Amino acid sequence: AFTAKQKSISPNWPITHYSRPATLRVVLSSDLSRPPPAPISAMPPLTTPKSGDALFASVERVNAELFTLTYGAIVRQLLTDLEEVEEVNKQLDQMGYNIGTRLVDEFLAKSNVSNCADFKETADTIAKLGFKMFLGVTATVTNWDAEGTTCSFVLEDNPLVDFVELPDTCQGLQYCNVLSGVIRGALEMVSMKTEVTWVRDMLRGDDAYEMRVKLTKQVPEEYPYKDDD
Amino acid sequence: MQFFGGSSLTSVAPESSPAPAAPPGTGTGSNAQVIYVFNRNGVCLLYREWHRPLRTLARNQDQKLMFGLLFSLRSFTAKIDPTSTEHANLGAPLLPGQGCSFHSFKTNTYKLNYMESPSGIKLILLTHPRTGDQRDALKHIYSLYVEYVVKNPLYAPGSPIKCDLFNKHLDQYVKTLI
Numbered sequence: 001a002f003t004a005k006q007k008s009i010s011p012n013w014p015i016t017h018y019s020r021p022a023t024l025r026v027v028l029s030s031d032l033s034r035p036p037p038a039p040i041s042a043m044p045p046l047t048t049p050k051s052g053d054a055l056f057a058s059v060e061r062v063n064a065e066l067f068t069l070t071y072g073a074i075v076r077q078l079l080t081d082l083e084e085v086e087e088v089n090k091q092l093d094q095m096g097y098n099i100g101t102r103l104v105d106e107f108l109a110k111s112n113v114s115n116c117a118d119f120k121e122t123a124d125t126i127a128k129l130g131f132k133m134f135l136g137v138t139a140t141v142t143n144w145d146a147e148g149t150t151c152s153f154v155l156e157d158n159p160l161v162d163f164v165e166l167p168d169t170c171q172g173l174q175y176c177n178v179l180s181g182v183i184r185g186a187l188e189m190v191s192m193k194t195e196v197t198w199v200r201d202m203l204r205g206d207d208a209y210e211m212r213v214k215l216t217k218q219v220p221e222e223y224p225y226k227d228d229d
Numbered sequence: 230m231q232f233f234g235g236s237s238l239t240s241v242a243p244e245s246s247p248a249p250a251a252p253p254g255t256g257t258g259s260n261a262q263v264i265y266v267f268n269r270n271g272v273c274l275l276y277r278e279w280h281r282p283l284r285t286l287a288r289n290q291d292q293k294l295m296f297g298l299l300f301s302l303r304s305f306t307a308k309i310d311p312t313s314t315e316h317a318n319l320g321a322p323l324l325p326g327q328g329c330s331f332h333s334f335k336t337n338t339y340k341l342n343y344m345e346s347p348s349g350i351k352l353i354l355l356t357h358p359r360t361g362d363q364r365d366a367l368k369h370i371y372s373l374y375v376e377y378v379v380k381n382p383l384y385a386p387g388s389p390i391k392c393d394l395f396n397k398h399l400d401q402y403v404k405t406l407i
Contacts, residue, residue: 101386102379102380102386104348105346105348105350105371105374105375105379106375106379106380108346108347108348108371109346109368109371109372109374109375110372110375113347114347115325115327115347116347189348189349190325190347190348190349191269191324191325191349218324219324220322220323220324221269221300221322221323221324221325221349222322223271223297223300224269224270224271224296225271225293225296225297
């Protein structure tokens with residue numbers, strides 16, 4: 001579950017600047033008392049995906065600092081609970097995966113995206129619509145390999161890392177591992193098995209955030225029942 | 230469509246494409262008959278009926294046959310697509326979203342409306358045969374599913390849906406279908 005306690009932010013939490021506009025989409029809301037989605041009369045035709053900006057404007061948003069600090073609190077709590085940095089990386093990835101498997105349905109329901117013709121279009125959709133809808137930023141897709149199965153998402157602006165510095169004891173920490181987990185989980189739900197790794201990380205002195213996504217397998221639909229049951 | 234009511238009928242959800250006028254006696258909450266929701270693994274996440282006088286099969290048999298019908302129908306509709314250049318055999322596994330699909334079929338007594346999301350959620354809604362295009366309605370039901378099922382932290386993905394709030398909003402919504 002993706003819940004956090006604000007109180008676990010330590011006063012030592014490295015706060016360096018407050019510069020971000022206070023609008024961000026967050027994935028943790030589960031307020032079941034909300035009214036149902038608006039009636040469908042205003043929907044554009046079924047086949048036209050929304051633009052990133054329209055999509056971002058149409059979803060609920062939360063305060064960016066609250067989001068950033070909540071994520072920071074989660075990572076910090078994991079570091080306290082699990083002690084090993086490697087374990088924290090794994091846990092973040094798993095949390096991201098669990099988020100991704102649910103988040104994909106919300107993305108599909110709200111973005112009007114239907115089917116992507118190939119992995120390139122999928123990657124583009126994630127970069128331009130997915131990141132925009134949930135994080136308020138867009139990513140760039142680059143570094144395609146010859147087969148078109150591996151590419152990089154480059155994030156110049158990453159809302160998860162505001163106010164963050166890695167202390168010497170946590171140099172192995174993949175602070176944003178939740179993002180790679182989300183992508184892996186979401187793509188798995190649309191039958192694409194992927195491996196996602198971080199290759200550049202500004203927290204370690206690189207000039208951008210870069211995630212390498214490798215499509216390992218596309219799973220065809222199988223008839224799920226056996227003949228005899 | 231204000232055919233069977235005055236302007237005070239605000240609870241009727243406005244359809245984006247005008248639906249054909251529902252026959253007398255329907256459009257007042259008795260249009261939707263049965264809904265099935267399946268996931269990719271053939272698990273029936275939801276079965277709900279509002280109007281189904283006759284039952285001839287055990288429930289799980291019924292659900293399995295429904296899933297099988299749709300699975301075969303989809304692979305067949307994709308196969309007979311005259312614009313397709315693929316030469317795979319009938320029944321060759323399709324990738325999700327590969328090939329075309331169908332939206333509904335109609336008999337003289339009911340209409341089956343079908344939607345599949347790229348994530349493998351299949352929505353099947355049986356309605357009166359003279360109801361209009363239900364694609365928008367199915368999309369709306371999908372967004373209800375997202376709002377009240379997927380975002381419910383107590384719901385384990387892939388398990389049957391037991392969310393009262395979802396059922397409540399679904400019941401409310403299908404009453405407005407015309």
